[in-house]
Amino acid sequence: MSPLAFLLALPIRFYRRFLGPLLPKVCRFHPSCSSYAMQALEKHGGLKGAWFITWRLLRCHPFHPGGFDPVP
Numbered sequence: 001m002s003p004l005a006f007l008l009a010l011p012i013r014f015y016r017r018f019l020g021p022l023l024p025k026v027c028r029f030h031p032s033c034s035s036y037a038m039q040a041l042e043k044h045g046g047l048k049g050a051w052f053i054t055w056r057l058l059r060c061h062p063f064h065p066g067g068f069d070p071v072p
Contacts, residue, residue, distance in 0.1 A: 004046025008053075012037050028066025033057065039071040 001009070016034050027033060036056055041049040052071060 001042060002045045005041040005049055008046055008050060009038060009041050012041075028064065029056070029060070029069050030067070031070070033060060036069070036071060043071055 012034055020034065029036065031039065033056060037049075037053045040052040040056075043049070044052060056069070
């Protein structure tokens with residue numbers, strides 16, 4: 001993992017460890033957004049991974065049907 005991807009993964013790891021367990025499981029996508037983010041960073045690095053994460057989060061709203069959405 002590149003240094004930028006590692007830095008971007010730190011808040012995701014914090015969320016998954018401390019905040020995620022406190023929240024209800026209501027993600028409409030599979031894999032969940034945090035899993036998607038980690039996979040995108042591992043597969044594409046910091047810059048392109050951040051783009052994929054941003055695009056996914058923009059689609060995460062009540063009017064999107066969700067479903068299976070793997071990292072390209």
